[in-house]
Amino acid sequence: MDRNAKVAVTLGDPAGVGPEVIIKALAALPPEERQDFVIVGNTEALERAGKATGISLRFGPVASEDGSVIAVDEVPLNAALPEIGKVSPIAGDACVRYISRAVDLAMAKDADVIVTAPINKEAMNLAGHHYDGHTGLLAHLTGSKSSFMLLASERLNTIHVSTHISLRGAIDRAKTERVLATIEAGHKHFLRLGKKARIAVAGINPHCGENGLFGTEDSEFLAPAVELAQAKGIDVVGPISADTVFARAYNGAFDLVIAQYHDQGHIPIKLVAFDTAVNVSLGLPIDRVSVDHGTAFDIAGTGKANHVNMLSAIAYARLMARSPRAETV
Incomplete structure (x- = not known):
């Protein structure tokens, strides 16, 4: 694995996994790779996790060259450490401040990429931070108009037109301009990684509306977005019925599927790559990768949490960090 990319890892909700x-x-x-990381959070929470997992690591303000000390950018809790496995406004406020600090590091070029551990949206909102999750918060902190959620795995990749809104709201959002912008964001990302992606747009209605029998959104909004993207030289087809397009992509026909709403893209990814898929934010001036699981309060503090997804997120983050950002289609 390549080194020399500074990775800022946010602690996530300190009461979670x-x-x-x-x-x-x-x-x-x-050990020699650990000097490339800075954990943005609290040493006290890390030490508690060390006891739960039986893993002894040392932390300090500066990493050691031999990896025996891992750097922590300390963000004070200003309160007692939240109880493990419980929804807490203290934890919700802390995770927002971790993310804010990591964004500052990335915007100042003191970190090449951010990797985020899971947060709890209820805790965050209880603390007065009213965002839909990482995606909305990161857009706000970076001054971005919007961002896009890509779920990446070895055999299936999906990027979402909308994520954390109601299904009714998602249908309303699937307009030509937003669908086109989503196609372009996915196209640019794959170009950055050295590949011109074969992209398929999933339909929003059963059988893409069956010529208007089951709705007109596919022909009215999605098909024009595909045509506009094709005119720009993007390799994209669709809309294709959502009940077949993900299987086709998984079997190699496409590199990326444009999902119209949260569950349409999340369900197939979590079916085929539950432990290894990662969440990538596109459309931001910084790079961010996340695990694709939650805070798992039910097992927090037991040491049972699986770290495979975090390793996948770290690997993907380093891949992005050593690839130049693509600014044009």
Whole structure:
């Protein structure tokens, strides 16, 4: 694995499994690679996770060259450490401040990429931070108009026209301009990684509306977006019925599927790559990759949390960090 990319890892909700999967993932890396990381969070939460997992790592303000000390950018809790496995406004406020600090590092070029551990949206909102999750918060912190969620795995990749809104709202959002922007974001990302993606747009209605019998959104909004993207030289087809397009992509016909709403894209990815798929934010001035699982309060503090997804997120983050950003289609 290539080195020399500074990776800022946010702790996530300190009452969840984030600290544990970070500890486990860093312990699994060769010691000499750990100097490339800075954990944005609290040493106290990391030490508690170390006890839960039985892993002994040392932390300090500066990483050691031999990897025996891992750097922590300390963000004070200003309160007692939240109880493990419980929804807490203190934890919700802390995770927002971790993310804000990591964004500052990335915007200042003091970090090449951010990797985020899971947050709890209820805790965040209880703390007065009213965002739909990482996606909306990162857009706000970076001054971006919007961002796009890409779920990436070895055999299936999906990028979403909308994510954390109601299904009714998602249908309303699937307009030509937004669908086209989503296609372009996915296209640019794959170009950055050195590949012109074969893209398929999933339909929003059963059988893409069956010529208007089951709705007109596919012909009215999605098909024009595909035509506009094709005119720009993008390799995209669709809309294709959502009940077949993901299977076709998984079997090699497409590199990327444009999902029209949250569950349309998340369900197939979590079916085929539950432990290894990662969440990538596109359309931001910084790079961010996340695990694709939640805070798992039911097992937090037990040391049972699986760190494979965090290792996948770290690997994908490093891939992005060593690839130049693509600014044009």
